[in-house]
Amino acid sequence: MRKFSGWTLLKEAFGGQQGWTPQWRRVAPQAEYDAIIIGGGGHGLAAAYYLASEHGITRTAVLEKGWIGGGNTGRNTTIIRSNYLFDESAALYDHALKLWEDLSQVLNYNVMFSPRGVMMLAHTVHDVQVAKRHIHANRGNGVDNEWLSPEEAKAYCPPLNIERNIRYPVLGAALQRRGGTARHDAVAWGYARAADAIGVDIIENCEVTGLVRDASGAMEAVQTSRGLIRCRRVGVSAAGNTSVVLGLAGVRLPLESFPLQALVSEPVKPVVPCVVMSGSIHAYISQSDKGELVIGAGTDAYTSYTQRGALHVNSHTLSAVCELFPAFRRMRMLRNWGGIVDVTPDRSPIIARTPVPGLYVNCGWGTGGFKATPGAGHLLAWTMARDEPHPINAPFTIERFRDGHLIDEAAAAAVAH
Amino acid sequence: MLLIQCPYCGLRPELEFAYAGQAHVARPADPSATTPDQWTEFLYLRDNTRGIHAERWRHVRGCARFFNALRDTTTDQFLATYRAGESMPVLQQAGQKP
Ligand SMILES: Cc1cc2nc3c(=O)[nH]c(=O)nc-3n(C[C@H](O)[C@H](O)[C@H](O)COP(=O)(O)OP(=O)(O)OC[C@H]3O[C@@H](n4cnc5c(N)ncnc54)[C@H](O)[C@@H]3O)c2cc1C
Ligand SMILES: [Zn+2]
Numbered sequence: 001m002r003k004f005s006g007w008t009l010l011k012e013a014f015g016g017q018q019g020w021t022p023q024w025r026r027v028a029p030q031a032e033y034d035a036i037i038i039g040g041g042g043h044g045l046a047a048a049y050y051l052a053s054e055h056g057i058t059r060t061a062v063l064e065k066g067w068i069g070g071g072n073t074g075r076n077t078t079i080i081r082s083n084y085l086f087d088e089s090a091a092l093y094d095h096a097l098k099l100w101e102d103l104s105q106v107l108n109y110n111v112m113f114s115p116r117g118v119m120m121l122a123h124t125v126h127d128v129q130v131a132k133r134h135i136h137a138n139r140g141n142g143v144d145n146e147w148l149s150p151e152e153a154k155a156y157c158p159p160l161n162i163e164r165n166i167r168y169p170v171l172g173a174a175l176q177r178r179g180g181t182a183r184h185d186a187v188a189w190g191y192a193r194a195a196d197a198i199g200v201d202i203i204e205n206c207e208v209t210g211l212v213r214d215a216s217g218a219m220e221a222v223q224t225s226r227g228l229i230r231c232r233r234v235g236v237s238a239a240g241n242t243s244v245v246l247g248l249a250g251v252r253l254p255l256e257s258f259p260l261q262a263l264v265s266e267p268v269k270p271v272v273p274c275v276v277m278s279g280s281i282h283a284y285i286s287q288s289d290k291g292e293l294v295i296g297a298g299t300d301a302y303t304s305y306t307q308r309g310a311l312h313v314n315s316h317t318l319s320a321v322c323e324l325f326p327a328f329r330r331m332r333m334l335r336n337w338g339g340i341v342d343v344t345p346d347r348s349p350i351i352a353r354t355p356v357p358g359l360y361v362n363c364g365w366g367t368g369g370f371k372a373t374p375g376a377g378h379l380l381a382w383t384m385a386r387d388e389p390h391p392i393n394a395p396f397t398i399e400r401f402r403d404g405h406l407i408d409e410a411a412a413a414a415v416a417h
Numbered sequence: 418m419l420l421i422q423c424p425y426c427g428l429r430p431e432l433e434f435a436y437a438g439q440a441h442v443a444r445p446a447d448p449s450a451t452t453p454d455q456w457t458e459f460l461y462l463r464d465n466t467r468g469i470h471a472e473r474w475r476h477v478r479g480c481a482r483f484f485n486a487l488r489d490t491t492t493d494q495f496l497a498t499y500r501a502g503e504s505m506p507v508l509q510q511a512g513q514k515p
Pocket of ligand 2: 424482
């Protein structure tokens, strides 16, 4: 792998940019691997990287039916935070947040992690109580989070409207300063490049169509659009399509797949310095380094695999954004799109073994798994390498639904992303 | 926005309806004889079909009644709607069996 540095940039600038080479190899699948990851999103690529770098399992392949990062990784609004209510969740998301902090250095790839602060607005007495409860719970878990008055919120984010005469006035906000955003594509590419450099095969346009089990029921091979590949250790990280992939082995999961939409405006000069979220009125906004306002909506109402949603969902979000930021009323939106998110009943993920020996799953991240990309990959790799969960993902099993150990972030906050 | 055929009121815009999840999921008849695995199945496990999905809708801002629908989740096209209590219609076109 050619190391990126200021020096290589300068050298290429003088060499007419002719010396750059592809950042990962384009390879055909081998007949057999020690580990296979199904799904080349950020999570799957990260898992492959950690399997090779931390567990020495370098005979690993990532199988992606389209192109890497073309799923939710490339479609999300990139909000990163770890201020979740329950102890299990705080540990899980903060594990990921800590990995984000030096990820660009570790991968030698600028993922543009920008801890610009995530501000979550409170609009009702109930919101205020929930936010303060989160702040106390987070601090007890060593996760930063602080309460801002409406005036302090406006000082942190000047375009915010804190007038009391709007439908949902801002009564205050919870601010996690360590939270922020990162560049979605760079995360997929950075992990792909680093994984490839230590031997991982990244195989695009390779759809998994069957999971083959031996006489004892254990994983033996995967059937793909590019032929049969033998492997006894298979991890599924297929986001919205997880039910479909695990259905190939007859495993049923507590998941439903919904469209989630986002949109971006025309680019403007810096105006929103942080991430602003409002769970109550379903609006999320930040500004990309290119200048576009990046806006996210709530999920669409019904399950779907179409990767698109209804226009009224976006217009609802835009009216909320316009009330919070009246200055944006006359801005034009450039693009909107949807992704398919896999949602669990308690809105917490599953990173676990499945009933099939040798088959592992990382799913259920729903509307909020981008922030967990490094952590989810790290924990899936651990679970696959040792055939047992890391203490951090041990509570995030499939069986928690049967056993009544829900990690009910849905009831705790009902906040997406 | 989708147009949805309420079996009681006719064709109406999606905004009048609420989605209510997979259809024909029956509550276990004898709770005390139901195992944890059967409860899990009833409460949490869903087909999450990629293809033709039988699902419940409620015409919440119209007649307020529940009904069932067959919808292709790869296109969002509604193939049939039918009243609660009726059995699932058999679709005519080849390859469209639920
Ligand atoms: C509009 C939107 C906004 C969001 N905003 C945020 C946010 O602000 N913050 C946040 O934390 N999260 C957010 N999320 C959620 C986040 O995007 C996801 O949780 C996360 O990206 C999931 O990562 P992944 O790598 O598991 O999935 P993906 O990137 O979707 O990767 C899964 C891959 O599996 C592949 N695949 C599927 N089936 C097969 C098969 N049979 N064979 C081979 N490959 C297959 C797919 O092609 C896909 O590339 C948002 C999501 C959306 C859609
Ligand atoms: Zn009706």
